[in-house]
Amino acid sequence: xxxxxxxxxxxxxxxxxxxxxxxxxxxxxxxxxxxxxxxxxxxxxxxxxxxxxxxxxxxxxxxxxxxxxxxxxxxxxxxxxxxxxxxxxxxxxxxxxxxxxxxxxxxxxxxxxxxxxxxxxxxxxxxxxxxxxxxxxxxxxxxxxxxxxxxxxxxxxxxxxxxxxxxxxxxxxxxxxxxxxxxxxxxxxxxxxxxxxxxxxxxxxxxxxxxxxxxxxxxxxxxxxxxxxxxxxxxxxxx
Amino acid sequence: xxxxxxxxxxxxxxxxxxxxxxxxxxxxxxxxxxxxxxxxxxxxxxxxxxxxxxxxxxxxxxxxxxxxxxxxxxxxxxxxxxxxxxxxxxxxxxxxxxxxxxxxxxxxxxxxxxxxxxxxxxxxxxxxxxxxxxxxxxxxxxxxxxxxxxxxxxxxxxxxxxxxxxxxxxxxxxxxxxxxxxxxxxxxxxxxxxxxxxxxxxxxxxxxxxxxxxxxxxxxxxxxxxxxxxxxxxxxxxxxxxxxxxxxxxxxxxxxxxxxxxxxxxxxxxxxxxxxxxxxxxxxxxxx
Ligand SMILES: Nc1ncnc2c1ncn2[C@@H]1O[C@H](COP(=O)(O)OP(=O)(O)OP(=O)(O)O)[C@@H](O)[C@H]1O
Ligand SMILES: [Mg+2]
Numbered sequence: 001x002x003x004x005x006x007x008x009x010x011x012x013x014x015x016x017x018x019x020x021x022x023x024x025x026x027x028x029x030x031x032x033x034x035x036x037x038x039x040x041x042x043x044x045x046x047x048x049x050x051x052x053x054x055x056x057x058x059x060x061x062x063x064x065x066x067x068x069x070x071x072x073x074x075x076x077x078x079x080x081x082x083x084x085x086x087x088x089x090x091x092x093x094x095x096x097x098x099x100x101x102x103x104x105x106x107x108x109x110x111x112x113x114x115x116x117x118x119x120x121x122x123x124x125x126x127x128x129x130x131x132x133x134x135x136x137x138x139x140x141x142x143x144x145x146x147x148x149x150x151x152x153x154x155x156x157x158x159x160x161x162x163x164x165x166x167x168x169x170x171x172x173x174x175x176x177x178x179x180x181x182x183x184x185x186x187x188x189x190x191x192x193x194x195x196x197x198x199x200x201x202x203x204x205x206x207x208x209x210x211x212x213x214x215x216x217x218x219x220x221x222x223x224x225x226x227x228x229x230x231x232x233x234x235x236x237x238x239x
Numbered sequence: 240x241x242x243x244x245x246x247x248x249x250x251x252x253x254x255x256x257x258x259x260x261x262x263x264x265x266x267x268x269x270x271x272x273x274x275x276x277x278x279x280x281x282x283x284x285x286x287x288x289x290x291x292x293x294x295x296x297x298x299x300x301x302x303x304x305x306x307x308x309x310x311x312x313x314x315x316x317x318x319x320x321x322x323x324x325x326x327x328x329x330x331x332x333x334x335x336x337x338x339x340x341x342x343x344x345x346x347x348x349x350x351x352x353x354x355x356x357x358x359x360x361x362x363x364x365x366x367x368x369x370x371x372x373x374x375x376x377x378x379x380x381x382x383x384x385x386x387x388x389x390x391x392x393x394x395x396x397x398x399x400x401x402x403x404x405x406x407x408x409x410x411x412x413x414x415x416x417x418x419x420x421x422x423x424x425x426x427x428x429x430x431x432x433x434x435x436x437x438x439x440x441x442x443x444x445x446x447x448x449x450x451x452x453x454x455x456x457x458x459x460x461x462x463x464x465x466x467x468x469x470x471x472x473x474x475x476x477x478x479x480x481x482x483x484x485x486x487x488x489x490x491x492x493x494x495x496x497x498x499x500x501x502x503x504x505x506x507x508x509x510x511x512x513x514x515x516x517x518x519x520x521x522x523x524x525x526x527x
Contacts, residue, residue, distance in 0.1 A: 062427060077429055086424045090442040090519045099438060100428030126519050142428070 015040045015074070015150040015182025016061060022069030023056055030056045032206035034070070040149055041180035045187055045197035052203050054186045058154050061184065079148035079181070081156040085135035087127035087142075094123040097142045113145035114138065116178075117171060133164035137171065144179055151181040155188065169195055307489040312496065315489040325478075329497065332463060332474040335391065339398025340459045344452070347403040351410025355444070356436075365411075372404045376458075377465055389470030397466045401458035409451025413444030446517055453509045460502050 015038045023031035030053040038044050048054050059065045061072060062080045087096050097110040107123075114120050117137040127135060136156055143151060153172075157165045173196060176183055187193055193200045194214055202210035289309055295301040296308030303311070319325035350368065353360040380397060387393040417440060425435045467476020475494050482490035517523035 064423060064426065077427075080427045082420070082424075084420065086420055088421060088424075088439065088442070090445070090517075091438075100425070100430050100434070128519070128521055146428070 013040060013075070014038060015042070016078070016184075017073045018061070018070065019073075020070035021057070021060065021067060021072065023053070023060055023065070024068050030206060031060070034207045036201075036208060038150065038182040038184060040182050041176075043176055043183045043185070043196055043198045045185045045193035045200045046203060047187065047190065047193055047200060048203035050188075053206060054203055055154055057203070058152050058184065058186055061150070062152055075149050077148075078150035078152050079143035079146050080152045080154070081136070081139050081143050083155045083158055085127070085132075085139040087130075087135055087138055089127050092124045092126060093119065093130075093138055096127065096138060097145055099142060101145060109145055110141075113141040116144070116175065117141045133160050133168065136160065136168065140172070140175065144175055144181075147179065148181050151176070151183045153183065153185040155186055157192065158188065165189075165192070172196065304486055304488060307492060311489050312492045315487075316493050316496075319490070319493070328474050328478050332467065332476070333501070335394050335466075335474065336398060336459055336463050339395040339462070340402050340455065342395065343399035343402025343459070344406050344455060346399070347406030347451075347455070348410055348448070350403075351407045351414070351448075354407075355411045355414030355440075361411075368404070368407060372408070376400045376404070377462065380465060380469065384469070394463065394466040394471070398459050398462045401462035402455040405454040405458060406448070406451045409447045409454070410444060413447025413451075414440060416447065417443035446513075446520060446523075449509065449513050449516065452512075453506060456505045456509055457502065460498065460505070464498060 016036070018034060018036040021031050021034040021036075022029075034057065036057075046054050046057070056065070058080075060067050061074070062078055064080075087093075088099065091099070093114060094107055094110040097113050098106045101109060103109055111120065111123055114123060117140055119134060119137060119141070122130075122134075127138070130138065136159075139156070157168050160168060169192065185193070185196060197214055200212045200214060201208050202212075204210070292301070292306070293309050296303070296306065296311070301308075307315075316325070350364060354365050354368075376397070379400065383393050383396055383400075387396060421439055421443065422435065425439045430438060463474075464476055467474045468480060471477040471480070475497055479491050479494040482488075482494070513523050
């Protein structure tokens with residue numbers, strides 16, 4: 001595992017830099033010579049067909065799995081939101097959000113984070129009383145309360161219904177705009193990628209095979225369409 | 240007909256989602272009466288049995304040497320309690336149970352934690368423990384008496400032996416059942432080993448551990464009865480064996496009732512703990 005502390009002297013400090021990454025399960029090579037750089041405040045979506053290695057890459061970035069070659073340079077431990085909320089059922093919401101938080105005013109910070117995701121009145125509630133979307137919002141709060149420089153999202157909205165998913169998109173955009181971490185979002189949903197990301201990557205054959213910078217026009221078109229459908233963005237999507 | 244089907248299907252739906260308050264609340268009213276009726280019915284049989292027993296004893300059909308009347312047992316209880324000897328023996332029995340339970344539970348818990356966490360400890364310890372567990376622990380009593388005589392040590396040892404295994408097994412089981420995804424989450428959130436244990440492993444294993452505690456309470460009690468029946472100079476069991484010499488069936492029945500009551504009380508305390516500690520768990524106390 002090579003998580004190096006990058007020098008902070010560089011003008012635009014990246015959230016993560018991956019060089020010549022190599023990862024194999026036994027003899028099956030999943031990631032081969034993959035290069036990737038995500039700036040702070042940049043929102044990157046990662047598409048790719050099932051089994052191409054998106055989760056493998058994300059887990060390597062999170063430091064959850066070892067890597068077999070190359071280098072991952074991240075300033076700090078990234079925050080992760082998984083497809084499942086992974087809330088601890090035996091802890092109240094604020095204690096879930098505060099998990100691993102090192103600070104004197106842990107409860108206040110957790111409360112603020114929960115308020116940000118619209119659950120400020122549920123501090124002492126139990127996870128089992130939450131809907132899927134609410135639970136995923138708590139998971140988001142738990143990730144962001146750590147003030148990460150890199151936020152890794154592995155299909156966090158895949159299990160949600162379409163409408164909740166769109167609401168979550170707006171929430172994530174707002175949160176990312178406020179906290180400005182570098183974001184890597186793994187998704188199967190092309191529209192989701194277009195709606196959220198500054199840059200869309202397609203992974204194939206163990207590397208980044210295609211890169212697309214989202215033009216403002218399509219995002220705006222989509223936002224207008226959604227507004228017509230009654231889903232109102234509280235922040236206009238920047239061009 | 241269709242009405243009936245509809246009711247049946249809605250009940251099935253409720254049963255499938257016990258945690259959904261909004262859904263299960265609706266049809267509760269017609270059930271409330273039924274449940275209370277069933278509760279009354281469940282108490283009917285024991286009460287009738289007690290009355291029949293009393294009547295048979297009063298009529299002289301039941302020799303006091305076989306079974307004394309319940310009223311006689313009650314009177315004996317008051318008499319013994321007034322003389323202070325009952326409380327004394329009860330206290331001694333409880334002390335033995337608590338002492339043995341504390342020792343056995345500590346050992347079982349410590350071993351369980353060790354084996355639950357470390358594959359090396361599992362390889363080194365688990366098979367031996369499982370083999371010892373295969374022995375009905377009460378069958379060790381003659382050996383324990385040879386080792387320790389018939390003093391306090393023998394009794395506490397036997398209780399501890401009975402307690403160790405259920406606690407050990409349920410602790411290791413509880414730790415193994417923890418969702419590895421939650422452990423992974425702990426690592427993502429940057430928890431150290433100690434915090435990982437405190438925040439994720441122990442709470443996750445707690446339902447299983449408490450099940451072990453309840454089971455251990457039962458075996459502790461059983462061990463105590465056996466140990467006190469054989470060579471004791473004090474305690475509830477001694478009271479029973481002493482009464483046997485004088486054919487005082489009223490005292491014997493009283494000791495049996497006391498054993499039963501304390502067993503029920505211990506279980507009730509354990510349940511209260513479960514409700515408190517597992518308030519988050521949908522299967523235990525419905526705290527919100
Ligand atoms: N623990 C493992 N052991 C062996 N092979 C694995 C393991 N995890 C993943 N793989 C393999 O690695 C490849 C990439 O898996 P990965 O989970 O990264 O795909 P993915 O792009 O996230 O797919 P999806 O979109 O379906 O989530 C797959 O072929 C998978 O079978
Ligand atoms: Mg995946």
